[in-house]
Amino acid sequence: MPNIRLGTPNWVEADAGVVDAGDGLGDWADAETGAAAGVGDWAIWADADLPRRDHAGWQLEWDVEMQWRMIACRLLPRVAWSDGVGTLWSGTSVTPGCSIACRRRREWPGAVIDGLDCTKARLSSSGVGRSTQQRREGEEISIKVGLCDTRRAVLPASVSRSRTFGPPSAMNSSDLGGITATRFSEMNDLHNERKSRMSPNELIDSASTDDDTSDGSLNAGNQAFKKGPWTSAEDTVLIDYVEKYGEGNWNAVQKHTGLSRCGKSCRLRWANHLRPNLKKGSFTPEEEQLIIELHAKMGNKWARMAAYLPGRTDNEIKNYWNTRIKRRQRAGLPLYPPNICLQISDVNQQRENVECSYSVKQHPTELLLGSNFDIPVNFDVSHQALSYAPPFPNIVVGNMHPQSFPSPNNAFTNPTSTKELRKSESLIHSIHDTVCGKPPTYEHVLFEPPGKVQQNSGLGYPYDPDPSGKSLAPLGGAFPGSHSILNGNFSASSPAYGTVKLELPSLQHKVADDTSWLACSLIPVEAVDSYVESPPTTVLLQSAPVSPRNSGLLEALLHEAHALGNDEKKQTSEKSSSSSGFAPNAVVEYSGVSVSDKLEYHNDPISPFGHSASSAPSETPPISGSSFDEFPHAISSSSKNISLGQDCLRPDALLGSVWLEDGVQSADNHSVFQDRIAVHFGHDFRQYKPLPSEKSSMLGQRFGLDFKPWDNMPHAYQMP
DNA sequence: AATACAATCAACCGCCCTAGA
């Protein structure tokens, strides 16, 4: 078994040459596919100038983890020819200055470049890329060369693909079965040999000059930290450091090794790429399922999720999820599979009496929608008791109408950047603080008719009053700590107030689709947060379009919602008469403080969102006693507002939701939240502690979360 | 073959928390 020896530095300046680009390329393509467009990303090296090595019979496992090197070459006259089979010149040696031909996914086992074993070579997009025929003679190109053969199975456990060297696919070392993993530094002995002759500074310099990505970042010694992709030499240095000093104290890496990387960069590189037992490659179906479930539970807590996926990094999971969101959103698919939805639905039922029973965000149908990202639905929680028709309270489905979609002329429809929105958010807060001096009422959380969406700046996006996202916990989140149910990507810590989902989902146009979407305008927790924390403006929410007919699952969920809605309505009615809760327009008093005094309607004329009297309760008459049959009408009329379950705004619900957000981490936030509530309500809630309950235990068992309803709250704040 | 667009993912940035001085 031959040893793999790497004798080339990352970049090899090849001899100048000329290329006869047109020669053979077309034939190449024809030989393989008959198509003219045979050029592509995969480079076939030929024109051996070095002694050949016999690697005949080697089979390239495409999924095998490979090492990659960038090699600069110049094109030579000769162009490689395919044998038409795909195994080209097994054992052919290639030298810098070689000829090159390109095609897609051409495997070329056993090639050797100046002692460098190559199973595959890949053109970088900056090199020959997709237009080989456009290369000029003598033009310099860069080529990624895979350094692997599967018999030897060079699979460094600690070195994985990177942007620079990454193979298109990879696999876990365990998948190789019996194949010895060899560290890159070990296989690259020639390279190391060369490096070993260097002084540490030379080594770093060498590493630093592997690319040109340095910027102005400075370390303590005013030495510029290098940024950008890591080189293998840097990796080696970092690996050696960790082996010697262990993990942690990353800022010391630079001191001990001279590596011009900041500590954070070192930590990231180690954690995401170099540390042992990292699992690379695509997520398995099991892993994907787990991610989905974990996200349903945790939201965008990537690091926590990663703890459940050995060998996976938070970054991987995050990227996967973001990709998934986009993909499914584009496809109009629900973000969560039905089983997850049902699971959540079940839990929501259990939560029913624990916290805000009609927290829109927790509604199971929301899960099916997967992405209510961009559907502008406004809530009006001001008057309406819960009712069944539409089955979800406080839902304005009218803005499902295409015309109700945010106007392209609207600044919030197509914001130039999130930062601008954040600025707007700050402005809103500022204005509110200045002008209002009062916390807004929950009437600020409105459903507005679609026409008013545009009037109100057409904000059809989640609207989070708390850009930090950490000062307040969600109200009635789908799960403790989970904002994810709302849209699958709603970070508990991400700003939503003034933050928009920039993409309009395809589902917005699926109103006529019988199989599609259920009206499930759920009030985002951010909206309630905003209400509590005192954002002055109408909170415009979004949801998914409505379909009057649904699948059995959806109907079941609707039925559940109906039942809940009826219960809630009844409770609301009772509470309205007793003023013991947050009935619509009811005055809730506690400790001599009238909640209605504290929470009065705020119609901020200065708000950049420009919501005017149109969002006022008086102009948004609630739908009462409506039936499910009204849904289509609601869709078309785009004018009806359904109030939010008022319990969502009850302090116990608010506090409970905070507590529920995260059994472990919420303590501090909870405290903060209490303070804020105390400010608004004139009462210190800290004397009330969450009590365990049977339901909380059930939930905790179900989701492994510390679930603490507020059972010992003052009567006025207790759930029925 | 060229182009545009989408997808992927490594890396960075900024914020936050915590420990220790």
Add this chain to the structure above:
DNA sequence: TTCTAGGGCGGTTGATTGTAT
């Protein structure tokens, strides 16, 4: 109590790659 450094985390960016037209 305050300050600072170290580190973690989530969001975002931008380069690269894949794919459709």
